[in-house]
Amino acid sequence: MEKIDLLQFVPTHMRSGRNGSVYPLQFEIRDKELVLFYFVNSSNQVMTNCGIRRFSYILPRYITRNKRTFEVLGLLQGEMGKTNNNLVFANNEPAIINETMEWFKDELLIPFNRWRWSIKLNLVKPLDEGFKSELESNLVDFWCLNSHIQFDSKYNTGVTYISTTKNEIANNDGTICIEISSILLAQFLQNLLIKFQSFLLYCSLEEITAYMRGIIAAEGCVEYNLKIKKRTVHISASKEEERQFYKKYLARLGINLKVYSNYKETIISQRYNLNKLLELDLLSLNPTKYAKFLEMMRGYQMPIAPKITPF
Structure with missing residues (x-):
């Protein structure tokens, strides 16, 4: 099976410490392994240099070039935390959490029990301790039963609440945040995701489809009002460069994405474009x-070709 060489995505430097100090990143190739490492001057209590510390992380050099890899990289682009210190991934769908954890286990050799986790609930923290205890117990049971997280890997505060919300009733099972504490892994993946955006321009239509399936699963939003015949799919992207990449990818798939300056929401509308989303299963992840997308599409029948404006 075809592979992707991770060597091409290794960053040139690392940022570490409270001040974000920059260190050159080096690597070694050991057969099918990629060893990333950097050196930091260590000091004693008197603030004098007393040695050099070496930090390292071992990765497989190659990952499988298949549909799942492109889907998960799309998910990571949309949902992975952009901090320099830890790899953080958050989602409220057990199926997506499972696919992500399985990919890390199979491709990067990270076992399920290495992921620390907590659950965030869009709810005011209950005052009734009995109700709060039962609620949190049910949430933990739900995620332990329906995902690959391990109970023993739970953070001490297993459930957190959002103080700014007005919700007093939980409307779902919360969002689970899974995390690996590794500066090297987190910054390597950040660099991979940045470089992968250009890499994808030269990939096959099937690979672009899989990647955008991950992006839409993470950052997509279905909005419709059948009374006023409004049907749209939004894709959030905070950076203008990301929005332009998504537009290019979808254009390769025959879909027109509307991009607006200084507005992070991009929009897919019009019957033909929405039917292409359906045809390519771009929301199925x-x-x-x-x-919700299938409900929105009820009432549409055969796809209509886009209008072509003559020159």
Whole structure:
């Protein structure tokens, strides 16, 4: 099976410490392994240099070039935290959490029990301790039963609440945040995702489809009002460069993405474009969004070709 060489995505430097100090990143190739490492001057209590510390991380040099890899890289582009210190991934769909954890296990050799986790609930923290205890117990049971997280890897505060919300009733099972504490892994993946955006321009239509399936599962939003015949799919992207990349990818798939300056929401509308989303199963990775999308598409029948303006 074809592989992707991770050597091409190794960054040239690392940022570490409270001040974000920059260190040159080096690597060694050991057969099918890629060893990343950097050196930091260490000091004693009197603030004098007393040695050099070496930090390292071992990765497989190659990952499988298949549909799942492109889907998961799309998910990571949309949902992975952009901090320099830890790899953080958050989602409220067990199926997506499982696919992500399985990919890391198979491709980067990271076992399920290495992921620390906590659950964030969009709810005011209950005052009733009995109700709060039962609620948190049910949430932990749900995620332990329906995902690959390990109970013993739970953070001490297993459930957190959002103080700014007005919600007093939970409307879902919360969002689970899974995390690996590794500066090297986190910054390597950040660099991979940045470089991968250009890499994808030269990939096959099937690979672009899989990547955008991951992006939409993470950052897509289905919005419709059948009374006013409004049907749209939004894709959030905070950076203008990301929005332009998404537009290019979807254009390769025959879909027109509307991009607006200084506005992070991009929009897919019009019957032909929405039918292409359906035809390519671009929303099928996220069960909740897919169900809403299918509901929105009811009433549409045969796809209509886009209008072509003559020159």
